[in-house]
Amino acid sequence: MIGSEQAFRTTVVAGLVETAEGTFERGRVLIQGGTVSAVVPGDVAPGDGACPGGARVIDVGESFVLPGAVDAHVHSYSHAGEGLRAATSAAAAGGVTTIVEMPFDGTGPVNSRERLEAKLAKVADEAVIDVAVLGTLEPGGGWRRAGELVEGGVVGFKVSLFDTDPFRFPRIDDAELLDVAAAVGEAGSTLCTHAENNEIIKALLADGSNQASTDPRVHGRTRPPVSETLGVLTAMEIAADRGNALHLCHLSTGRSADLVAWYRGQGVDVTFETCPHYLLLTEEDMVRQRGRLKINPPLRGSADREAMWQAVISGTASVISSDHAPWPSSLKDHERILDNSSGTPGTETLVSTTLGACLRRYGAGKEFSRTVAALTENPADRYGFGGRKGRLAPGYDADIMVLTPSPDWQIEASELHSNAGWSPYDGHAPGARVTLTISRGDVVWDAGKGLAGAAGRGAQVRRS
Template identity: 45%
Template structure:
């Protein structure tokens, strides 16, 4: 009987193969015409044009990073951010809509950015859109969905009235209802604007200026109050909801309650909330200024517990590559929030998960690839190693140790929030649609090889076997 696994392959990769459901300590992934042809429990002698032997290293699905800002600062750009992604094992990213040039909330802006993706990207890119406050943006939602928006991003907090505005509650509820009609997911930056703005005014009036003032301006209740309100909006509208960069375990618990009552909602956490705490700001200052802020060690432990149990769905970098000049102002509150992170996402999380937090490799695959792909309509192509899916994979040496040096990463930022951190886990090879784009030393792909990804109707996520 004809066996498709015996077909000639363009690429064969052998090693410790890990999918969302199974592990093969000496397995093989075979790729043909850019798609996975077969995943075998033992290597075959079937022909392959190119062979890569990972030895005992892990062969994982390419990482799906659902939260990247390529253009929050024009000095980065899509080319640099996706080049950095390739070096970090990220083969798919979802690009945020709040750009320095202005938000992506019109069809023209979306088309312009999509054209830039096709010119510049090294890896495959899906795109967020957003909704212009004031009411007029609601009518653009179905048009942007038709253009291929993967999801919509809204904020309960106003960073800037033009570039990153707050959506008032009534408009947010209307937007949720319209987005629900598209079947797409809405993603929310959840911090209560009134609580934060009041605290910022008080702190500035007090004259205090140390780095810990940032955390005091945004206490956990600012996040959880916003999460609770937005969950009710999602419950009322029936929209698929996603919370960006959750920093408190209690926020995850609120989400879990709503899930049990039928609300469609997913969550992400970021590496900085899993590896740094508020006390690190004493050392790192405004370099470690994030919104929401870093939390206590107890909250970090609580986030790991929820990630390990599956209550937290996925990990995202929230790559925001500000130049250091925007992170070195005298008062911590005057500095930009966020930092570069797409290239360090996989090694940081894998190192801690596998060596310190007792997560299995399959659990790692689910939170770094599979769940994000399914949440954003890409599960028919991305997020796992399975015949028919895109041939995206990464070789991770779980025992290789290295020290982060942001000046050597591929982002134009030239620094990292994790500078000087010793990591156990290194990306040895990245493959995108069957093409080796990172060989462990250099990016081998050319700008413009990445594809724009429009979402498909959400398939049912795979059952997880514990």
């Protein structure tokens, strides 16, 4: 696709570009010095002023030229075998130009300035693309450090209402969540929650018959929809009381979406994300893939899957993230379902699966535009860096992904770049493929050549 990689003063990327009316027509994105200098309608015409002489021209034909994706939910260090180099390489190959890195590392949560600095050193050494970092606030007064972590550059804070792991991923109870929400709001940041009710789930997990079960559907039975909606309600009521910005992570049910819409109508500053697995898969897929599809919250039924699509195209679900959790297969193939780690790798397949499914369902109309926004500008806006990322506009970072309709192309797990070594979408034909990724003007992925981004070229992204 690309000839010489020598430095050009101007790069022109030509293809289907979104217009102000929300349609996609032939146009050009001009890049100078790592930023977008202009977006111009029409075909390439050398010497017309919008295609300077000596410019490098990358003409992708009838492929879509889109803003680089912002994957708002990536766990690079939950398992020691991944790390930022592998995670950001996978992201780059999937059209992602910025990840939002979660704070729940296997070696300890990012809940102090010292641990934040250690994480940022890894960004500087390992990242292929840009990285925004979340912090967390541990139980027992950790909220008092919110201000210093914001000064260090975190773009938000994630906490859990469920006690996943008392060391790495502890629960914040309702009483302390009041203090956490107030502190995050006072620091001018965003509070993100894993919203599942602790008491309901713990009681169901304590049932010995559930613990011994090899039925993959037992996972959903131990985390019923009401455990999610009660967690969502708790977080939103506290946000209404404390006035903080709230982002609800990885929601799975239509009722959760309805509740968010109601609270938003009451003036609460709340957004939520869903994920490709809630848009493409259901609990019935667990029968075949078993523990590999053990995810928190669980996969639901087809009615909730359809409700999530409606939430996306209506704008109620403003963000779609991967919730990339790259556990190796050895931690996902236990016979007893509840013995398996929760989560799947997904940052490399985020864009192709989501936008491919959207194109098949709705075509390249307003629904497609809204789904693109949920992968690009909306997460950038929510985490405070929407003034430089998530859009193709003059002055913005030249972060670009090229999406090519490819009905016969299949995802092959063996060709992906995460160290997990597997994918729930292995053998799936999504209908579209990311064929080019540009990060701040640099080509970091070309489907014809492979990865081009070097470890350490990525940079920290802060709120602006």
